[in-house]
Amino acid sequence: MRQTRITTIAAGAAVVALTVAGCSPNDTAENDGPVTLNLTIDQDMETLFPGDSGNADNIAILDVVYDGLVRYDPETTEPYNYVAESIESDDNTVWTIKVKPDLTFQNGEPVDAEAFVRSWNYTASHTELYSNYFFERFKGYEEMQDELDDEGAIVEENPIEELSGLKVVDDLTFEVTLNAPFAGFATMLGYTGFFPVAEECLEDVEACAITPIGNGPFQVTEWEQGVAVDAERWTDYPLDETPEGIDAINWKEYSGASSWADFEAGDIDVSYPAPADLAAAQEDPELSERFAEAPGAALTYIGFPLYKDGPWQDKEFRKAISMAIDRDTIINELSGGLATPADSWVVPGGVPGGEAGTCEWCTFDPEAAKAALEKAGGWPGGETLTIGLSDDETEIEYFKAIGDSIEANLGIPYELKPNPDFFTIRSEQGFDGAFRNNWFPDYPLNENYLSFYAVGEEGAGNFGWYSKEFEDKLAEGDQAATLDEAVVKYQEAEAILAEEFPTIPFRFSAGAEYYSERLDNVVLDPFSGAVKIRLLTVTE
Template sequence: MATSAAAVLALSACAGDESDLDGEGDGGGGTLNMQIGEVFSLIPGGSGESEGFRIMKNVYEGLVYYNAETGEPENLVAEEISTEDNTTWTIKIKEGLTFHNDEPVNAEAFMRSWNRTAYGPNALRLNYFFATFEGYDEMNPDPLPEEEWADPEVPEFPEVETTELSGVTAVDEYTIQVQLKAPFAAFSTMLGYEAFFPVAEECLEDTEACEKKPIGNGPFMFEEEYNLESGGTAVAWDGYQGEHAPSIDAVEWHVYLEGDDCWADFMTGDIDVCRPTAADYEQAVNDPELAERRITGPDPSLTVLGFPMYAEPYDDVNIRRAISMAIDREGVINVVGADRFVPATSWVPESILGGGTGICGEYCTHNPEEAQRLIEEAGGWPEGQKLELWVNDASDNLDIFRAIGDSISESLGIEYELVSMEWGDFLLAREGHTVEGPFRSGWSPDYNLNENYLEPIYGGGAATNDYGFENEEYNAKIAEAGAAASLEEAVEIYAEAEAILAEDFPSAPVFEDKVNFFYSERVSNVIVNPIYAGPGGDAELRDIVINE
């Protein structure tokens, strides 16, 4: 892929004012132009999707950071994270760090963020990350009846008096003690994700303003508001005291929505790092002038075809298995761009700790005859019904799932159609169980552990996952793994949970991604960290250098 991002950079940061945007700052300076998609939120705990996180991981800093080469967590804002029993954890924070507004980054900064996300009535997307904390249940009552919701897509909860996690206490100004409900050996592995970032007090006093102009503690800061439709510019913060300072002076994010992509602008030099979609892939990889500016490598992002188990005929496991066996994964890859993906054979990619089990086996192998037999065993395909493939409207997704649909149609002899929706509406439809056919689902890791592909996606019961999947044996196995005495033991038990998932088949693994980025002539030292955002990873803005 590229050299490790773990090398510690100089402590002195580039100046954070507009006068430095001429490229005369230390280490090359200049403004980097990056593409971005639709952003859900820019306050920690509220995003839970790749595009918002791509910005947040540069504007905020968490307790740990994931090494671009190994995926292992390395202390960043944390001085030390320790435990004796995997249940009570002590987190020591480095002293002297501040937010962009000079507020201290201390125990209270993390606690106010975690309490905000964990409080059920706030209805934040990453609330579930705190379900293992003592006091979570008291903060999360059952939702009100749907007929009482102001917005039918957004659940509402009764107010509760408990607004702080009893399992999170400040030992002193820079030390947090976390009490979990049960042992969880992998707890420290999670702490580099958005859910655990700190939040400034000023931000919570006016969250609407903070969504437009985040107050972070990371190496980049917004001096002007971020626009959801056009993007915005974040400059290198001159008060940054961390160990991973950027050499560039600023990054400008350009928004691409409604099926647009960055390749045309990359070719004209208006975007510095871009991943070609299916429409441009062949031209890109065969261009000799681009060959030396291409980054490839394994990427733990996963694409699956999700099944609405709450809707007929997808409530029948043989229908689900048949559709998976009807997909010629190699053939689809050849259509949308060879070397962009590899066929998936499990629900956890091979490059993730505990992944690559191959547990999907025959059901991830193209076999039209067996697929047709399973359809017949399930009573046949409903007469006159088209197979609907639901997908968000990014042009690449449409091309990919059209190829998947063609493969299924040819193998099973049934008609299909694509149901295309805007990204936000698509997410809400999945979460609200209003999707009526197999749907696109993807996952990029929040941290390097097989659990991250299992519990957050399929755990919690039918009402709290997109698939309507419910299996008490699976939930019990996840709980058993979480309580394991060591990380090594936990990884093995999580693999047993994946085997249970394979039996019920709530989704069909289709592809593991591959990093496939190109960068412009004006930049160098482009390192892709696949753990941070996807699919396809994301360029490390802290390492990139502008040459001109």
């Protein structure tokens, strides 16, 4: 039998050791009071419950409030054990996980096998939670899901609250049984939805969603929703990965507005300008010395409501839209060189299996676009193409440029429909035209860019696209004997996606941030592009 094991990666351990070893906060910051790191929240944020947190902002906060079984090396993206002592399987179906001893939550409860099992059971048994679908691979998942109506509302709650595939073996050991082999299982376990949860938290989930009880280096003290989140250092934190010289963190909420003016005023430690301010920032020699960038893994792409009748049902129409978009010009003008036109659905080189050029129709070609539109039967006269997106100022500029390119090259009038409830509208299949999407991987595997297209039935999911051939190929990857073999099968699944072309890749975003004079060792997350708070040093 082949044995799969995730062990601590030497490179990751070296990065961490170099970063966190050395002087204490008092040595690095000579001041009269606590040092507060001032950061931003850019999207509307509703919860800090781990099993229900899926955007870049609440993930970034929870990354310092909680510790997971696995963390990811910021340079290689490879997983290494953190709270886990070991993660092992002989067959990629039954996995045994051992937790490191003597760890606690911020309320004193033990972080043990039960802490993970209770957390995973809760998220898996609550269909409405964001991370619920991550447990689809677990034995017993289907039997415990609530019955939903066509609008996604719960019709009947399922009384089963425990996954049959989860079992506590002893205080520090638990066993996971999957429905089928999945070589990438251990790779997933650094994701937010797999964090442990305190028993006190599940006694009042609503309170825990506002003031979580974590096991990480910082604990939330107050969240005034829509205004700010405050956290302070947990002085009893026992592990190594914690930032130097930071006593507290304040995240100010901007909800799509730019924080650049506050950054220039010295009120924010990390920010990035909107396109209108980008040229001035790049020409400032002082700012250029306080600039961090890294290859990004975030894909922005365009979806269509394939769950509704319309011209988008024809692949030729979707091809026409894609080839009418002048990606190079738009991205060069608005990104300042910190994004690249996307011609694939998985970031090339960013995760295992990512390859450039899988999208045949992602090249700007107005004449081919017109021919494809004619083949599709044209655009209905008198109609306007609506483009749904969030109310983020930067994305509005990008999608105005996209709409202008479509109108100029195909003669299709458009209207942007920004909405702060974008994510809800998307999940409820509420769009009547094209809509923006963004994805950065939850864990480093090409499967993670592709699996959310696997909806299991016609009309389901955010896009309403279904392909049995695609889903069968993903399943072949899941059941591969090794991760390398799985990656190849997932690449074959991407080729099917590319041929059927339900969505249009637009850009891959590099991580880029400007930071204040008092910050040092600024490293960006290889997935989201956000600053890795645990690696920061404050030198004021």
